[in-house]
Amino acid sequence: MAPPITPLEWVRPPQQARSQQTLERILRAAEALIAEKGVEQTTVAEIARRAESSVGACYARFADKEALLRSVFERFFEQAAATAESVLAPERWHGQPTADVVASLVSFMLRTYRDRRGLIVGLALRAAREPELAGFGERLGTIVAERVYALLEARGEVLDHPRPKEAVHFCVWLVLSALEARALHSTQLAPPISEDCIAEELVRVALAYLGLAPAEATPLTT
Amino acid sequence: MAPPITPLEWVRPPQQARSQQTLERILRAAEALIAEKGVEQTTVAEIARRAESSVGACYARFADKEALLRSVFERFFEQAAATAESVLAPERWHGQPTADVVASLVSFMLRTYRDRRGLIVGLALRAAREPELAGFGERLGTIVAERVYALLEARGEVLDHPRPKEAVHFCVWLVLSALEARALHSTQLAPPISEDCIAEELVRVALAYLGLAPAEATPLTT
DNA sequence: TGTACATCAGTGAACGCGCGTTCACTGATGTAC
DNA sequence: TGTACATCAGTGAACGCGCGTTCACTGATGTAC
Numbered sequence: 344m345a346p347p348i349t350p351l352e353w354v355r356p357p358q359q360a361r362s363q364q365t366l367e368r369i370l371r372a373a374e375a376l377i378a379e380k381g382v383e384q385t386t387v388a389e390i391a392r393r394a395e396s397s398v399g400a401c402y403a404r405f406a407d408k409e410a411l412l413r414s415v416f417e418r419f420f421e422q423a424a425a426t427a428e429s430v431l432a433p434e435r436w437h438g439q440p441t442a443d444v445v446a447s448l449v450s451f452m453l454r455t456y457r458d459r460r461g462l463i464v465g466l467a468l469r470a471a472r473e474p475e476l477a478g479f480g481e482r483l484g485t486i487v488a489e490r491v492y493a494l495l496e497a498r499g500e501v502l503d504h505p506r507p508k509e510a511v512h513f514c515v516w517l518v519l520s521a522l523e524a525r526a527l528h529s530t531q532l533a534p535p536i537s538e539d540c541i542a543e544e545l546v547r548v549a550l551a552y553l554g555l556a557p558a559e560a561t562p563l564t565t
Numbered sequence: 566m567a568p569p570i571t572p573l574e575w576v577r578p579p580q581q582a583r584s585q586q587t588l589e590r591i592l593r594a595a596e597a598l599i600a601e602k603g604v605e606q607t608t609v610a611e612i613a614r615r616a617e618s619s620v621g622a623c624y625a626r627f628a629d630k631e632a633l634l635r636s637v638f639e640r641f642f643e644q645a646a647a648t649a650e651s652v653l654a655p656e657r658w659h660g661q662p663t664a665d666v667v668a669s670l671v672s673f674m675l676r677t678y679r680d681r682r683g684l685i686v687g688l689a690l691r692a693a694r695e696p697e698l699a700g701f702g703e704r705l706g707t708i709v710a711e712r713v714y715a716l717l718e719a720r721g722e723v724l725d726h727p728r729p730k731e732a733v734h735f736c737v738w739l740v741l742s743a744l745e746a747r748a749l750h751s752t753q754l755a756p757p758i759s760e761d762c763i764a765e766e767l768v769r770v771a772l773a774y775l776g777l778a779p780a781e782a783t784p785l786t787t
Numbered sequence: 788t789g790t791a792c793a794t795c796a797g798t799g800a801a802c803g804c805g806c807g808t809t810c811a812c813t814g815a816t817g818t819a820c
Numbered sequence: 821t822g823t824a825c826a827t828c829a830g831t832g833a834a835c836g837c838g839c840g841t842t843c844a845c846t847g848a849t850g851t852a853c
Contacts, residue, residue, distance in 0.1 A: 399809085481750075527689065619798045798845080798847100799844105804839095806838100812831080819823100
């Protein structure tokens with residue numbers, strides 16, 4: 344058998360690559376618009392325009408608008424999960440007191456919820472109607488909780504709670520709930536409490552609930 | 566000056582009473598529909614039908630649909646505030662350990678969020694867009710926090726926190742955020758944690774954060 | 788007491804707008820012979 | 821190499837539906853003389 348001369352990998356990739364790029368542009372445009380003006384205000388026509396594509400192209404890739412949005416949020420969850428795994432790797436925190444680790448994690452989450460607020464709010468609103476999205480969120484919470492627990496375990500921390508694993512899960516859920524509520528309702532007019540203040544109190548809550556030692560009175564390095 | 570013979574209070578009340586009743590029916594119908602099928606699915610036409618009134622009658626009382634919904638939520642907030650004041654009266658809790666008081670309050674809130682879930686979710690979704698509604702929520706939180714603080718103070722509790730008043734406010738906010746998130750996202754398909762379990766952990770969080778003594782190992786009376 | 792008119796409250800068909808979705812069409816690229 | 825045809829990807833005007841809002845109209849009640 345003579346091997347084929349034309350390399351098989353190159354059969355018809357230009358077309359596929361082209362449509363792949365279109366899809367990528369559509370998803371990016373949708374994400375940007377949701378972040379800027381909210382899910383409710385984002386129309387398919389506008390997504391198409393922003394993606395320098397057309398309405399029909401959107402419907403060639405997605406069954407309907409729902410499916411398109413689901414894809415956007417799915418990508419977001421994948422990124423979030425990957426970020427969580429990287430951030431919560433025990434190696435990253437060698438030599439730092441646990442209280443500081445918690446403080447860093449909390450302020451990182453606050454920053455994330457601020458920077459990606461639009462998308463998160465859109466997601467939260469959508470997840471209130473679509474159980475599938477709510478399921479994504481739940482799974483993400485579980486992943487984060489597992490990693491946090493593994494991190495604490497690797498550091499040899501002993502939690503003051505009858506069911507430590509569940510306690511960590513609950514604690515993660517509580518913090519995420521608080522951040523979500525803040526993202527949803529913080530009026531930009533009059534911010535009730537500063538971000539630093541929220542961070543401080545959330546850390547205090549977490550440490551107190553889990554029975555971890557609070558930070559020394561030395562200045563923290565964020 | 567001869568006093569007017571016809572009592573002034575009775576001038577034209579029948580008409581007013583009639584329209585007052587219509588308005589009441591409209592508000593009640595709107596509330597019921599929001600609770601049953603969510604704000605997004607509730608149309609003016611359906612509200613009118615349910616109230617055995619007409620679309621025009623709605624627009625005679627309210628500038629637009631927004632105003633109607635705002636009225637519904639305003640009433641809800643008034644009820645909530647009144648309930649909070651009554652429930653948090655120090656007299657009500659004489660002779661009970663603080664940990665039990667907190668437990669009772671938390672489980673009361675959980676019950677409320679379950680029973681009135683539809684309305685609360687609708688409100689939360691709406692408040693994400695309308696700063697005015699978010700403001701209502703904030704004010705309610707402040708009221709509750711003040712009453713809780715007064716209650717603790719009346720009981721002679723000393724909180725383990727540099728700014729006790731702010732700590733109580735934060736704690737109330739945290740619990741409300743958690744309940745809201747739960748109401749928004751709990752898939753009815755697979756409840757992640759039982760209500761009792763959430764209650765237990767929320768109490769634990771609150772007590773640990775505020776530095777209050779946990780309950781004795783005796784069975785609680787709810 | 789009777790008649791004419793004014794006001795209040797309400798009715799619901801019709802209007803209009805926004806937006807998701809469809810579909811007849813175009814252009815580019817690939818394939819057969 | 822050239823011609824005819826097939827497929828892929830995309831285009832955007834047109835359609836249709838849902839729903840908030842309006843408005844010409846009805847009926848009941850009150851007021852003037």
